[in-house]
Amino acid sequence: MSIEVSTLHTLPPYGMACEEKQAFLTEELKALSLHHVQRCPAYARMLEAAGCAPGDIRSYEELPPLPVRLFKEFSLKSVPEEELHRTMTSSGTTGQQVSRIFLDRETSTLQSKVLAAIMADYLGKQRLPMIILDTSAVIKNRAMFSARGAGILGFSMFARDKLYALDENMQLDVDGLTAFLEKHQGEDIFLFGFTFMIWQHFIDQLRKTGYQPDLSRGILVHGGGWKKLADQHITTEQFKDALRETCGLTRVHNYYGMVEQTGTVYMECECGRLHTPVWSEVTIRRPEDFSVANVGETGLIQVSSLLPRSYPGHVLLTEDEGRITGVDDCPCGRKGKTFEILGRIKQAEVRGCSDTYEQK
Amino acid sequence: MTNLEKYINAFVEALEVPAEDVAALVYGESTAWDSVGHMSLIAALEDAFDIMVDMDDIIDLSSFEKGKEILAKYDVEL
Numbered sequence: 001m002s003i004e005v006s007t008l009h010t011l012p013p014y015g016m017a018c019e020e021k022q023a024f025l026t027e028e029l030k031a032l033s034l035h036h037v038q039r040c041p042a043y044a045r046m047l048e049a050a051g052c053a054p055g056d057i058r059s060y061e062e063l064p065p066l067p068v069r070l071f072k073e074f075s076l077k078s079v080p081e082e083e084l085h086r087t088m089t090s091s092g093t094t095g096q097q098v099s100r101i102f103l104d105r106e107t108s109t110l111q112s113k114v115l116a117a118i119m120a121d122y123l124g125k126q127r128l129p130m131i132i133l134d135t136s137a138v139i140k141n142r143a144m145f146s147a148r149g150a151g152i153l154g155f156s157m158f159a160r161d162k163l164y165a166l167d168e169n170m171q172l173d174v175d176g177l178t179a180f181l182e183k184h185q186g187e188d189i190f191l192f193g194f195t196f197m198i199w200q201h202f203i204d205q206l207r208k209t210g211y212q213p214d215l216s217r218g219i220l221v222h223g224g225g226w227k228k229l230a231d232q233h234i235t236t237e238q239f240k241d242a243l244r245e246t247c248g249l250t251r252v253h254n255y256y257g258m259v260e261q262t263g264t265v266y267m268e269c270e271c272g273r274l275h276t277p278v279w280s281e282v283t284i285r286r287p288e289d290f291s292v293a294n295v296g297e298t299g300l301i302q303v304s305s306l307l308p309r310s311y312p313g314h315v316l317l318t319e320d321e322g323r324i325t326g327v328d329d330c331p332c333g334r335k336g337k338t339f340e341i342l343g344r345i346k347q348a349e350v351r352g353c354s355d356t357y358e359q360k
Numbered sequence: 361m362t363n364l365e366k367y368i369n370a371f372v373e374a375l376e377v378p379a380e381d382v383a384a385l386v387y388g389e390s391t392a393w394d395s396v397g398h399m400s401l402i403a404a405l406e407d408a409f410d411i412m413v414d415m416d417d418i419i420d421l422s423s424f425e426k427g428k429e430i431l432a433k434y435d436v437e438l
Contacts (some may be wrong), residue, residue, distance in 0.1 A: 084389050105422070106390070112419045120415070127415065139396055153395045157418055160406070 009113035014334035113264030130159030133193030
């Protein structure tokens with residue numbers, strides 16, 4: 001690596017223009033691929049089978065992306081057993097296989113620090129009071145710790161006083177919310193939740209009860225996929241309109257991310273575009289031959305990240321479709337590529353953080 | 361209570377471990393100190409010493425000993 005792992009998180013998240021970033025990523029991902037080739041025999045064999053010698057690449061886009069599915073079927077890791085710190089599993093409803101991602105302390109810390117750097121760009125450096133638009137039950141049972149629980153905890157670092165908006169029976173905690181908002185009057189408030197849970201439980205109960213908390217100082221970060229909302233024909237605009245009408249919330253940021261590349265989340269800016277931070281990149285590939293698509297062209301989303309060091313998940317082909325919406329030209333001023341998600345490819349299994357909530 | 365006692369107490373209460381065990385604690389190596397326990401611990405330390413810990417320090421606080429170094433940055437003498 002040309003850059004020390006320990007200082008990686010100090011780079012400005014959106015300060016590098018696309019052209020410079022491509023050269024940076026190529027150098028870093030080349031080194032990272034060699035790191036994995038030396039430590040993960042299965043990865044080395046896959047590259048060999050694909051005819052790729054990572055030392056010789058001129059662009060990181062020459063590296064063959066591993067399908068995210070592979071992490072469900074194989075235990076891929078680049079650290080010895082005794083250095084494993086924790087294993088993350090993707091959400092998955094009953095009967096589905098889950099991804100298993102092996103983290104050592106280095107990768108785990110790097111993920112937290114990069115997530116913190118990205119979030120600071122949207123929330124500021126201060127830790128804000130936080131309302132979690134979910135039930136406290138989700139983290140109560142540590143043995144059943146899901147991607148949803150892990151997401152909530154990961155984002156909880158940015159808070160200094162927390163409240164769950166829903167009780168253990170998924171009922172809106174009106175008294176709790178009222179007291180919390182009174183206590184933090186005049187402060188910005190960080191809200192976090194999973195898109196579908198927010199729609200199904202928070203917005204729905206605000207409408208039914210007529211309770212109108214004043215969340216005009218709120219900054220909502222939500223993710224977990226649109227699949228269930230798309231099935232109900234709910235658009236981004238309807239979601240945002242509903243939040244504005246029910247609680248005055250106008251600063252709303254969706255994010256795109258996955259357990260296979262925790263840390264490098266893609267945040268939606270004030271202009272509604274998803275941004276790639278300096279540590280990771282989105283490449284769109286044509287489904288027919290996996291060649292790199294042009295700006296504006298729809299294809300499969302490949303995500304590349306500098307963070308995965310304990311498992312070879314640095315270059316992955318997702319099962320999501322999307323397209324690049326711009327390069328270094330977003331009115332919000334953040335540099336790099338912007339993109340949008342258009343949905344999940346057909347035949348792909350249903351997954352996603354909030355999508356796995358089963359209605360009783 | 362001395363600051364050291366308060367410090368030990370924060371671990372005991374947040375992680376629900378006996379006082380004699382805290383000195384050897386390392387984040388992630390026991391079921392008590394997992395990511396849930398970690399956020400409780402940070403909250404307990406912030407309450408005990410009336411400080412607000414920066415994000416980077418929350419991430420760096422990975423052992424009983426490391427926590428002492430971090431608290432020193434907030435002018436807490438142990």
